[in-house]
Amino acid sequence: MTDIAAQSVADRLGRHLTTWGGASVVLGGALGIAGRSPSIRAFGVQSAGWGAIDLLIAGAGALSKKPPTTSKLRKTLWVNAGLDVGYIAAGAHVAVRKPRFGGRITVEEAAGHGVAVVVQGAALLLLDTVHARALG
Numbered sequence: 001m002t003d004i005a006a007q008s009v010a011d012r013l014g015r016h017l018t019t020w021g022g023a024s025v026v027l028g029g030a031l032g033i034a035g036r037s038p039s040i041r042a043f044g045v046q047s048a049g050w051g052a053i054d055l056l057i058a059g060a061g062a063l064s065k066k067p068p069t070t071s072k073l074r075k076t077l078w079v080n081a082g083l084d085v086g087y088i089a090a091g092a093h094v095a096v097r098k099p100r101f102g103g104r105i106t107v108e109e110a111a112g113h114g115v116a117v118v119v120q121g122a123a124l125l126l127l128d129t130v131h132a133r134a135l136g
Helices: 003-034 039-061 069-095 107-134
Strands: none
Touching: 003 039, 003 069, 003 107, 039 107, 069 107
16 A cells, blocks of 8 residues: 555544544533533543543644654554553453542442443544554
8 A cells, every 4th residue: 555545544544533532522521520420420531531632642643744654554553453452451340340549439430430441442443443454
């Protein structure tokens, strides 16, 4: 695949990441403020935080002056996919085991944070694998 095609995939990934990140910030922020339970508010806060980071990453990619190469972008996306699996596993652990982190959060908040990490990790896994596969 030519590096022009890699730039096209990178641009598409940036748009998708911006959309996901923006939705996570807006909807997560709303749930974090107005959620009816501690677990829903925690889910919202965690989602908004991940969304903000997604927006920063998408912004940095858009501002990059160096075009991506196919091989480097493909490798980066597959490494990220592996990390995404780790996020899903860690989030599932927190959601199921509900650790209180030394009393800093409640059991209900742990469940909400854990589920949000699973959702965010799954969305990123989808984005990373779809775009890595588009590179061949």
